[in-house]
Amino acid sequence: MSYSVLIVDDEELTLRTMSRGLRQEGFDVLTAGSGEDALKLFQEEKPDLTVLDIVLPGIDGVEVLRQIKQNNPAAIVIMMSAYHLVDRAVEAMKLGAYDYLIKPFHLADALATMHRATEMLALRVRVRDTVESAKGRYDFGRVVTQNPTTTKMLEMARKAAEADHTTILIQGESGTGKGVLAKAIHYGSPRASMPLLELNCAALPDTLMESELFGYEPGAFTDARRRKEGLLERANGGTVFLDEIGNMSASVQAKLLRVLEDGTFMRLGGTRTIKVNVRLVAASNANLKQAVAQGHFREDLYYRLNVVPLYIPPLRERREDILPLALDMLQHFNRELNKKFTGFTPAAADMLQHYSWPGNIRELKNVIERTMILAPEGDIDAAYLPEEIRDHPLEGKGEPMAVEQIPGSGRHFVSLREVEDNYIEQVLTATGNNKAQACRILGIHPTSLLRRMKREKVAE
Secondary structure, eight states, X not given: OOOEEEEEOSOHHHHHHHHHHHHXXXXXXXXXXXXXXXXXXXXXXXXSEEEEESOOSSSOHHHHHHHHHHHOTTOEEEEEEEGGGHHHHHHHHHTTOSEEEEESOOHHHHHHHHHHHXXXXXXXXXXXXXXXXXXXXXXXXXXXXXXXXXXXXXXXXXXXXXXXXXXXXXXXXXXXXXXXXXXXHHHTSTTTTSOEEEEETTSSOHHHHHHHHHEEOTTSSTTOOSOEEOHHHHTTTSEEEEETGGGOOHHHHHHHHHHHHHSEEOOBTOOSOXXXXXXXXXXXXXXXXXXXXTXXXXXXXXXXXXXXXXXXXXXXXOGGGHHHHHHHHHHHHHHHHTOOOOEEOHHHHHHHHHSOOTTHHHHHHHHHHHHHHHSOSSEEOGGGSOHHHHTSOOOOOSSOOOEEEOTTTOOEEEOHHHHHHHHHHHHHHHTTTOHHHHHHHHTOOHXXXXXXXXXXXXXX
């Protein structure tokens, strides 16, 4: 990758020597002989790096640095100064200069400094690409739902994400996607480019949870041989996601409350107060209000967490989402497993639609992946679904189907036509009544679909 460099110096020899050496190394070089010209070129060309002499006619280098940093705090600026001006170079470092070179210097030393700076630039690009990828993966618009309650909750979450400091409490059963929603909130917020760090409060004992969250000083406990920054420090400027916060001990709750109230805490064994700027998103599969009433959770912490409450309904309460989610997962695993599945047979779709899904979306995803590994490509048939789904009674239907029991078999059956009609209706709903797309999923000719829709309308 070619990087652009702006060299600012009023000495013609320095400009020529550095320009020639940097061009040979593959840099695109711009030059300026004064502070005013440097600021103009910086605004117009936006160079990746700037090498800036402190002594310049007109505006001096330190003032140029100050204005560059005001315009672009992330700008990488390397200062140049004579030995007797080291104090000014130190002043420049405090203003945010990346490094400084003491004149006279060897070109090799300047090139080494430049290459270190480009490594940092490359890291920034990788981090930015990672953030952009995560933004796309966890965008609110990618959430698959047709359920009015869930849609309303997502709109509230989107607005809360834009409110930079607002604390959010997500509640819902295990497997409903609380972690995914927390990521969508972070990447939909002004903090998206900063860290998102997670801690599962149910997975750690009290002492370890406290040290992970707040960090510790050497000697704080037996094995504490060196200082460790806690999760709150490492996430400074970003978001901390505390999953299953209902499992947090009373002592840790008290310390967390202080962080929420004034943004400060102390490491374990420490005496210095540390101030951080983090947004807290908490989640729980337990009813925290009930835990407060039972004395298991601090009431003051509950109200500090519950500024924006978000509830994710279980899958059994949003059955209209089951088939769209299953089809979306099928396309995902087609790409991941290099498969060519096209959809579900009507019987399989009906079983998915009316299973209770105690593990919610997590269970649905596992079932789709396992089935796609074991089943032949094409439409997934009911015979390849797990036994617990095949044997589950059909329940939760909007309109009851006619059920017949075969004497002596102990099993109930519905007519194939009713199963097919129900599946067609679900696919049409999932595709937003896009008949062409529905026909591709169903594997039928558009004429057949129209004939079935017409027959259903006549039956009404």
